[in-house]
Amino acid sequence: MTITSVPEHITVLGAGILGAAAAHHLSRRGARVTVVDAQAPGYRSTTASFACVNGSAKIEPALAALNDRGVAEYHDISAALGDAAVRFTGQHFVATDPDSLRVAEQRVNAARARGYGGELVSGAAFREREPRLRLDTAAFAVAWFHADGWADPDAIRRHFLTGLQVQRRRATSITPTTSGRVRIDFDDGDSVDTDRVVNATGAGVADIRIPAARAARGTASSGFVVSVDTPVDLVSTVIRTPRLGIRPDGPNRALLHSHDVDGMITRGEATTHTAADVLVDRARRMFPDTGDIEIRRIAVGPRPTPPDGAPSVGARADVARYYELSAHSGVTLAPLLGRLLAEEIVTGTTDPLLAPFRPDRFREAL
């Protein structure tokens, strides 16, 4: 790869897993990088993530190809950080009704067609792998994706931020200057000029004002996970049923998540503590013979989702020296997208994989 120019100074806004990955790869390519984050650790999407690293949940070909590459990129992380940071355990998707059966079949067919690997397995094969789990409804089908896994997103975030300082401040606006730089204003009244800026502020991406440019806003529903202590390892793989997602979270620990319980929080129908009790109750019913399941950590965060649900990565034609990095499956995609964006910034060339995911598709007339 030919390096045409190395920007003098790049400011990365947002120290979640996506911003951290971009900062790491920019720094490795010789840029002087400043990372800025508005909040103390613990109030971000990355910390509240179920963090299933997967290609299996995507059907649309370009997005599926991106996620498959995202999973492949995790093999480098695994080589560098070992088993505690990422595990390729495989994922079972359990269908217990006609809707989830349709999804299971779609995902298996799509994964097989592109060579990612997926199959429908028998209830007996599933029980053999996960002998402790009891379903209260008979499974219509179980889809198995051996290439999926899970990550510890905070460990990966910390790894990417190694050697980089994070300044705690909130950016409020970004303005290209007439002298060929970019001005960032902060809520403390201060401003800095930088050569380029990466907006990786997750749910905050559209809150940073860019005068003379307009784009559609994404959404950010609430999501949460509950980490539990368990007397034994409840599961050895990632398991998704319509009522509960559960995966290993280290020895004698599991992580719980459910989309319908996320919805209860978003709609204000439950507090995080009552919602956590719902999840733990579901887990106790699914694992009735394993002793007590105790809550050790509840994490709540936004789920940043660009307007069409697909990632938003790269430069914007209407804002000079500005780059965006935002994605819904951001844990799966961070190592890959951080690297590809850094290459784009440093070399000026865009990987074809990113072509469908450019921020320009959200531009609106002023």
Ligand SMILES: Cc1cc2nc3c(=O)[nH]c(=O)nc-3n(C[C@H](O)[C@H](O)[C@H](O)COP(=O)(O)OP(=O)(O)OC[C@H]3O[C@@H](n4cnc5c(N)ncnc54)[C@H](O)[C@@H]3O)c2cc1C
């Ligand atoms: C419940 C749940 C389950 C999920 N499950 C999965 C999954 O299984 N697999 C998967 O791949 N993904 C999953 N995700 C999505 C994934 O976690 C996110 O896509 C990813 O963490 C986004 O990372 P990020 O760095 O963009 O955002 P964040 O982690 O939110 O980081 C953004 C950072 O920007 C900072 N910031 C915000 N505004 C400003 C500002 N104005 N100035 C400076 N800093 C600012 C914030 O403080 C924050 O630290 C899940 C998310 C949730 C909530």
